[in-house]
Amino acid sequence: MNSSNAKSPRRADGEALPLLALTVGDPAGIGPEITPPALVALSGRARIVVLGPSSVRPDDVPLVSSPEAVTQAAPVGWMDTGGPGVWTPGEVQSSCGAAAVAALRQGHEWALEGRVEALVTGPVNKAALRAAGTKVEGQTELLSQWCGVTRSEMIGLAGNLRVMLATRHMPLRQAIDRITVEHVIDRLLFLDEALRYLGHPDPLLGLAGLNPHAGEGGLLGSEEGEILAPAVDVARARGLRVAGPVSPDTIFAEGVAGKYTGILALYHDQAFIPLKLMAAGRGVTFIAGLPYGRFSPMHGTAFDIVGRKGEDGLPLADPGNLVAALEAALTAVARRAE
Template identity: 40%
Template sequence: MNDPVLALTLGDPVGIGPEITARTLAEVAGEDGHHGVAVGDAEALRRGARAAGLDVTVREVSDFATPPAGPGVIDVLDTGVLGADVPAWGTVDARAGRAAVAAIETATRAALDGAVAGVVTGPINKEAIWQAGSKHLGHTEMLGELTGVTRQDTMFVVRNTEVPGHHLRIFFTTRHVSLRVALDQITRERVGRSIREAATALRIFGTPEPRLAVAALNPHGGENGAFGDEEIEHIGPACDDARAEGLDVSGPVPADSVFHQGLTGRFDGVLSHFHDQGHIPAKTYDFNGTISVTVGLPILRTSVDHGTAFDIAGSGKADHGTMLSAYRAAVEYSPSVPTIRTTYGGNA
């Protein structure tokens, strides 16, 4: 898309979302080729801008087609949930949860309608959205329902400064479940499906001939069954199946080395099997630069990979690096939107 317009949801209005959104929009204001519009309560964004010490004007717009005003002006599409009554910083509050959900719903509808090229989401507090009545485990599941799809996955993008132009993508066989449940979900069928979905996502997001590594689950890859048999019974056969289909797949590769190999350029992507297996290396390597992309949706959605940081909300200490990276990634990926719609639009 030429000159993409992006919707940036504030996330929980009493977390660091308003501050990092304000900082991001202030930094990119006046740049050519794209336009970011915050979605959420205008007063929450203003309060975030004040907390950040920004000298900017927060302009309320009625639609996403309003042309940008240039440096020093950041735009917001006010959802009007809270009005002037924004709850105290850093508190779990059902009102804040409702505001966060409303922003996500508004931005998602705009993306489905083509009013924006994509959605960049700020962090939400799960307890707050649950208190507000949401039944979803988080953003990903909520976006799945809003867009009418049944399969959606997370792709982390880790930008490696040591290998110019190389971005490692990390995928997940399981997501928001306990480790015990995740272990039970590691099957040949599920791993195989995740391999194929990861390969598809890598192609969509700029790697025509992707090299994918599949992490092992057990120490040292299981040592031929001495430390567990998941590699023998499920992960290894799934890799064999994928190779038989013509995919460039390596694995299972011991998890204590596979991410290093990916970062140094041997692989374009790594399939991890449970939440922390993929999150820990990404956030340790580059906490403020790693971003999340939801694949499987018929819309482009990028996101920060951190939480609401209630402990520093309102203090002016929040680092907006991940939000800025998520925004710039959405700009970079916006030409893929037609392919995203075509590929995932039938995922219902």
């Protein structure tokens, strides 16, 4: 795992709190709604420079021109990274996609230069990114491209569950075709590396099976015996602690109970159905393989609830996932400083 060159946080009284960059994401989504309460929730625990259009800046957050302007005395600032002055909430718009990319690029550059200690990114809309001319799939791919890395992957964090994807956003048939012995070995090694980066020095990995009951000894599919078990054997020979392949209907319950430090899931929904069930408004994604820590809430732009309130008069947009992402970034920064 590449390590950040950002300065370590200082915890002593009177010394600087950790400095995080936070992008608002797509301004037509819930990012502008959940950012202010998240800033309040982190008050006194971090310095945060927010990146996004000035048109969504809260009145009580001052404009700044650099992360260095966010100090102990003024621990929150807003960097205007450009964007539309007027847009339609809850809709895909190229101008909003471009604004999200601009904020993300600035946050990436500061993190890469070590001017902030971690990057937390608000939700973006893939269709808006495409409409703005972005050719890659999403934030993970953009950041990987800008960092010049070819090996990066999402890890979902929800309570005791830490789940890496073996394959990402693609049709299920294509995902299954990607599952080879070599690829599974690589992802197991990568997951072990990422967990150590996150502060787990001797991780136990669990490998999810592909078929019901992990193939039932070959009765329900051959992939476990032909691909997954050989990959586990090689990973163990290389010094990793790995269990599996374990039946998919069992491994995530065991993970919730704390049996595994991390789990390798074979396709997107195999990972994110249990993660989102367990997240309870506190889900986070982390990108392994970047030269800095990047964390994000485990939800999208939620166009369908932008600006809406419930019967209790409170906003439907919940800042809990964003707060959890900021807290996860702080935890990672603190562990790197130990």
